[in-house]
Amino acid sequence: MVFFAATSTLIAQHHNRLYVDVDPETHTLNVKQELEYFNNSNDSISEIVLNDWNNAYSNVHTPLALRFSDEFYRGFHLAKEEERGKTSKITILNKDHLFFSWNRARKHPDLIVVNLPNKLAPNQKIDLELNYNVKIPNNKFTKYGYDDFGNINLKSWFLTPARYENHAFVRYSNENLDDIANAICHFDVELKLSSDFAITTDLDTTEEINKDDYTIYKFNGQNRVDFSLFIEPESNFTSFKNDSFEVLTNLDGEKITPTAQAQAIDCVVRFVKRQIGDYPFKKIVISQTDYERNPFYGLNQLPSFIRPFTDEFTFEIKFLKTYLNVFLNNSLYIDNRKDSWVHNGIQVYIMMKYIEENYPGTKMLGNAANFKLLKSFNLTNIDFNEQYSYFYMLMARKNLDQALGEPKNNLIKFNEQIASKYRAGLSLRFLNSYLENEAVTKSIREFYIAKKKQQTDAADFENILKNQSSKDINWFFKTVIYSRDLIDYKFNKVSKTNDSIYFSLKNRTGINVPVPVYGILKKDIVFKKWIEPNSIDSTFSFARNNANKIVLNYKNEVPEYNLRNNWKSLKPFFPNNRPIKFVLMKDLEDPYYNQILYVPSLEYNLYDGFIAGIRLHNKTILEKPFIFNITPSYSTNSKTISGSGSFLINKNYRNSRLYNVKYALSGSYFHYAPDATYTKLNPSVQLSIRQNDFRDNQKQYVYLRQLFVNREKSAIVTDNSTENYSIFNLKYINTKTEVTKHLSFAGDIQFSKEFGKLAAEIEYRKLFENNRRINFRWYTGSFLYNKSDNDYFSFGLYRPTDYSFDYSFYGRSESTGFFSQQFILAEGGFKSKLDTPYANQWMSTINTGYTIWNWIEVYGDAGFIKNRFQDPKFQFDSGIRLNLVTDYFELYLPVYSSNGWEISQNKYNEKIRFIITFSPKILINLFNRKWF
DSSP states (O other), X not given: OOOOOOOOSSSOOEEEEEEEEEETTTTEEEEEEEEEEEOOSSSOEEEEEEXXXXXXXXXXXXXXXXXXXXXXXXXXXXXXXXXXXXXXXXXXXXXXXXXXXXXXXXXXEEEEEEEEEEEEOTTOEEEEEEEEEEEOOBTTTXXXXXXXXXXXXXXXXXXXXXXXXXXXXXXXXXXXXXXXXXXXXXXXXXXXXXTTOEEEESSEEEEEEEOSSEEEEEEEEEEESOOXXXXXXXXXXXXXXXXXXXXXXXXXXXXXXXXXXXXXHHHHHHHHHHHTOOOSSSEEEEOHHHHHHSOOTTTTTSOTTTOOSOHHHHHHHHHHHHHHHHXXXXXXXXXXXXXXXXXXXXXXXXXXXXXXXXXXXXXXXXXXXXXXXXXXXXXXXXBGGGHHHHHHHHHHHTTOOOOTTSOGGGSOHHIIXXXXXXXXXXXXXXXXXHHOTTHHHHHHHHHHHHHTTSEEOHHHHHHHHHHHOSSXXXXXXXXXXSOOOOOOEEEEEEEEOSSEEEEEEEESSOOOOOEEEEEEETTEEEEEEEEOGGGTTSEEEEEOTTOSEEEETTTOOSOOSXXXXXXXXXXXXXXXXXXXXXXXXXXXXXXXXXXXEXXXXXXXXXXXXXXXXXXXXXXXXXXXXXXXXXXXXXXXXTTEEEEEEEEEEEEEOTTSSEEEEEEEEEEEEEEEETTEXXXXXXXXXXXXXXXSSTTOOOEEEEEEEEEEEXXXXXXXXXXXXXXXXXXXXXXXXXXXXXXXXXXXXXXXXXEESSEEEEEEEEEEEEXXXXXXXXXXXXXXXXXXXXXXXXXXXXXXXXXXXXXXXXXXXXXXXXXXXGGGGBOOOOTTOOOSOOSOOEESSEEEEEEEEEEEXXXXXXXXXXEEEEOTTSOOEEEEEEEEEEEEETTTEEEEEEEEETTEEGGGSSSGGGTOEEEEOOOHXXXXXXXXXXXX
């Protein structure tokens, strides 16, 4: 049984009295609650909004479920009913036992609106009695709930008043963002539970009463918005006590001794107290769940066998990050949806200061920097704190970054989890470096001491920062916090004498913020000066101090878009070009070198055999405005040189739905037959269009290209086709994809000397709650004119001729044998080999599929094909699809088609079609869509 109560202090708070009977077997809580609601606003209110975030797990149509689908998480949609949570059997009465009407908000099924019979005036209170059942969800969805080992982790599960501000209740739905808008309450907790279980909570324990087969636990807490509660068959939390309060943690630290854990915890707690202030409660719970929900990205992505950090350091950094997150959430009550940058900024800023003070020489990959084979990689040489900048820049270079002041639920997952958090900390470090005298650190401490345990907002923090500064910092909030404007400076004109340096700066983005200029002698800093934002266009003169190089933003204090143009050599006759640096595989961008990455390459097709080569490119982890990719290769079958290459100009548009344009020139040279090669040259332009809402998965693409193909004549493949041809191609694609449904449209126009054609394709997929999926594809195409006297440019019913050489055929000219059975979903999309394989006038087909069980599906194709001087012909096929690994390994087993019962015909094994893909790009794309 759980009992909550609140008592008034200087400002009257809401009172909660709750009695909850916990049934660990059925994962349910039977709740009786007494709520004393105090109207501490200046408005008379006619309703009270209660947060009921547990009900967000009730079905697949809640905002939480829709966010899961949007981020390609299938687990919730396919979960069993008993694995989901809900709040049910709700009754609400007043103290005279009269029932109050209530309803769930239409767009917020995890909020309850209680209708009051009379308006509640300011400074008046009302007593409510609530009864309800809470079904706890499985923890596999959000890590909150029950697991398979009898453990229950409760968070935001009870009904409690939503925060009231600006003349309205704050109505935030549960979107798995840890930003519930609870009003501040006092809590007294009484919990009835079987004696076989242990309780861990960050509320204060007041009494524990042991009965024969159950125990009653009593807790309380004042001025809280939420609390943690862990129910376990046996507690796995360890207590660490210091001078101020108790730390309870089950953070994974098995590889280090309890003494080492205690030392790390004590070091973190004392540092945070010194930097921020005293924690206002007697206990704090730091759980493995808290860490797993917000891990240290980078550190947690490294495989365990690499072990670049000591176990002690790993535990300490995990604890530091989690402790700061819990510390701030529990004691600094800010709107964590609207003003999340404040929490994020303080957390990451303090983490960076902790590393600077305690581990100043640590590298991003720790001890890996000591391995000789890795010394040349910039990835291993950058400082630990520099990784934050690269994670932010990853999104900025993709043109996917968002303003720090953007509400958290509008952020795409990578920004919400990583990039925006890191940039918030970087921005505070930037401001602190500019203001000097630790002004930001002092502001954080002043803000925390003044506002802890009370409702606050970003405006309060902004005012304190301004009061601590003797300089105008309005630019910081306008540009760095509340816009996604990019910062990019470079030197314009530079001259020098033996004693002085003269230079001007070019502001490449037009965004005026301060930037530091460093004088460097070898690797030593001989001077540092800040250029004020209102003087960027001036010509500057500094004492040289023997510097042989000047560098803008040398220590990367400013979150700048491009560091590659930030330095000038002062050595005589130096050309100022960055030297070339060859790097194996992949690396982070190094602004002081022109990096050329080389990667061994191995491909295969039937005619070239194994194609072994070396891929030379300049694509580091961060996107670049110019990318080249050249792969010279040797073909083992033909004993000849082959290969491919591309050059790409990447242009981003920051404030437009047309957000990216790519200008490319690509080419390839391989065999298309045992005795003949093809050369393909493909200049192209791709326009990418997105919605104003970055989270919207709808994208549009316009693709224009002029394709040039030169085919050698083959004595083996005698298709009488044109050997040299050129095609203009225009494609339009409009697609929207989520885990539960996919809809796309593609239009295709092609013109050449030999033909002109139009084609369109619509695809639809839907995933049902029983894990059954339906697929539907409609393709139609027609020639505008066709001068060809063969089928080389015709529409393919079950296998495209691929005259554009776009598809990865292993044996593109094979008509019989194993390689002719390779299936690529294009044009007609049939799986059976029928007697009319091509259409030289028009074609219209439908491809469908439906899941029978797990990875086994039935498919069916039907359509009409029309050839010149012939009547339209109806064709169909059907069979079983074994979808073993989507897009990687699939088998199609024909059953019945226009050929009859194929399953009973001779040589059935030759009728089976397959998809086998070796490209890692497909797997990477499946991962990326969850984050970007």
